[in-house]
Amino acid sequence: MASSTVENYVKRIFLAQQTTADGLVPVGQLATIMNVVPGTATSMVKALSDSGLAEYAPRTGVRLTRGGEQLALHVLRRHRLLELFLVKALGLDWSEVHTEAEELEHAVSDRVLERIDDFLGHPSVDPHGDPIPSARGKMAEPSAVSLADCEVKKRLRVSRVADQQPAFLQLMERSGLIPGALVRVENRDEVAGAVVVVPGGDDPVVLGFSAARKVFVE
Amino acid sequence: MASSTVENYVKRIFLAQQTTADGLVPVGQLATIMNVVPGTATSMVKALSDSGLAEYAPRTGVRLTRGGEQLALHVLRRHRLLELFLVKALGLDWSEVHTEAEELEHAVSDRVLERIDDFLGHPSVDPHGDPIPSARGKMAEPSAVSLADCEVKKRLRVSRVADQQPAFLQLMERSGLIPGALVRVENRDEVAGAVVVVPGGDDPVVLGFSAARKVFVE
DNA sequence: ATACTAATTTTGACTAATCAAAATTGCAAT
DNA sequence: ATTGCAATTTTGATTAGTCAAAATTAGTAT
Structure with a gap:
């Protein structure tokens, strides 16, 4: 073990x-x-x-090795299913579930995990849009196109927010940039290193490249 | 910590x-x-x-010490709330939740625990009838009267089953001796060390004293 | 080639939790 | 009182995971 x-x-x-x-x-x-x-x-x-x-x-x-990879995927599966469970079943905020799951992922048994998976209806992504590996250790490739390199003026869907810091996640939530939300990049200034993003019905938001690179779209 | x-x-x-x-x-x-x-x-x-x-x-x-007792009650609270949660939210069998909770009790944060407590509606006992200490470290006294020393021929309610072994718990479930069930002790033979118990609508069950001492009633 | 630098590895020490086995102690029975 | 036993404590070692600090190494720049 x-x-x-x-x-x-x-x-x-x-x-x-x-x-x-x-x-x-x-x-x-x-x-x-x-x-x-x-x-x-x-x-x-x-x-x-x-x-x-x-x-x-x-x-x-x-x-x-192959074995190490399988173990990693197993741990990642536990982590991500737990994150989603904490949001869906217990109503925790997506900005705080990462830390909680860091601890629980080492304590939850396969038996309990599969019950959680059933409860959630075999989801494919966690609250941040990260793919959940299957019980057999297969994981989907997430989108690699971020707000820093996507097409401009086109309607896109946020699929993943790749940062676990609560402050960042809370900002994204306030800005309407959560997985599933529709967005459009209004303008991208390579020199200033900033993008102007228009989320669903909300007001435009300005993100620096470092932040924009963490928000992936499809 | x-x-x-x-x-x-x-x-x-x-x-x-x-x-x-x-x-x-x-x-x-x-x-x-x-x-x-x-x-x-x-x-x-x-x-x-x-x-x-x-x-x-x-x-x-x-x-x-007082401090050690408070820590113990805190751990016991985590353990027992988790047991009930695993039964109520995830549908695990009461015979298997003890082992699962043994691990989870050290990994679950206060924040998650209070969400679980809310979800369960602030219960006072776990699936085995063991009292759940409050967040402030107070715990109710469980009944001390077991099937080995209760009144005979009287209608009583099972309040607690004090053994965590899956095989024992499964037997109790098959025999209709789970917390909340109504029972009557038909006969107690001190010499043979056996009691005849009649649960709710079920057939009579014979228990040795060692088993009868683990089933408490009110 | 040589010397410098930054990354990496090695060495020695420490803590928490454990076991094996020897030493101690308290008590009961003579 | 003395002996003997059973419980308890002590001692010395072991493993996992860690840090501090010294030693090594690979690659860069002169």
């Missing part, structure tokens, strides 16, 4: 891998993500390698 | 204390309950004493 520490490392490596071309995550980057000193990440990565969850090339980086 | 290990020790000491006159739990007994070797219990009890959760008299026993 993997400890919650191991589950967290594997989950973080998986997510970090998504943003790299070769799928190799530098150990220092992992240390930053995990909030530990570099030496700690090194020894943990060695342990993951010993237990067959990751491949470790010293001074190069770490990459999950 | 207390570790789940500390929470478990404190919870177990609290429950063991209930069954003693002086409230002193022998360290060896605690070791048995916690499934550790005696030496482990000794060092843990010293640590609990250092952190102010328990009073420890060497070679005599351990007793919770």
Whole structure:
């Protein structure tokens, strides 16, 4: 049985891998993500390698094995189903469920998880629009087109908000930029690094590129 | 923040204390309950004493302080609300929720717990009839009259089944001896150590004293 | 080539929780 | 009083996960 520490490392490596071309995550980057000193990440990565969850090339980086990937997807499934459950069944705000799910994801059994999945009607995305892996470890590809690179003046649907900070999520909610909402990018100024977005019926909102890059559309 | 290990020790000491006159739990007994070797219990009890959760008299026993008791009641509240939630919201069987709650009780936040409490309508007992401590750490006294010592030939209501083993709980369910059910003790044979119980509309059931002592009535 | 820098790894130490096995103690029975 | 037993405590080791700080290394710039 993997400890919650191991589950967290594997989950973080998986997510970090998504943003790299070769799928190799530098150990220092992992240390930053995990909030530990570099030496700690090194020894943990060695342990993951010993237990067959990751491949470790010293001074190069770490990459999950098939087994490690399956574990990561399992943890991600628990996390995302729990987030949606906390919103749908208990009425928590989407800005606070991430933190709650971080703890619960290591404590919930498969039996309870499948009941939650039934309760929710086998959903495909969590409250932030992140895809929920199936019980067999398959996950859909989320949209890669953000408000920073989508077509301008076109009606689009928000599909995902890729930031878990409560303050950011609350701002997005106030601005009407939540998954499912219809939006149009009115104008994009590459020099100023800002986009003007018009959500559904609401007033226009100005987002910097760093924020716009976190809101994905379809 | 207390570790789940500390929470478990404190919870177990609290429950063991209930069954003693002086409230002193022998360290060896605690070791048995916690499934550790005696030496482990000794060092843990010293640590609990250092952190102010328990009073420890060497070679005599351990007793919770006010603070330890409050922590125990908090853990028990989490455990019992979770048990009921798993039954009411997710449809799990009452024979399996104890094990699930053992894990979740250490991962659920106060915020989520109070939502669960709201969802359930501020219940006073869990699926086994065990009282749920209030958020302020008050707990009702459960009935102390069991099928082994109640009045004979009288209509009574089952209020609590004090055993968490799935096999036992499943038997009680098949026999119609679940909290809320009406029953009558038809006959009690002190020599044979058996009681004949007639539940609601069902056929008579014969229980040994050891089982009868676990079913409480009002 | 050489030296510098930044990332990474190594080393040694620490805490929480545990076990195995030896030492101690309190009490009962003689 | 002395012995013996059973419970308890002590001691020494182990594992997982961590940090601090020193040592190493790869790559860059001279």
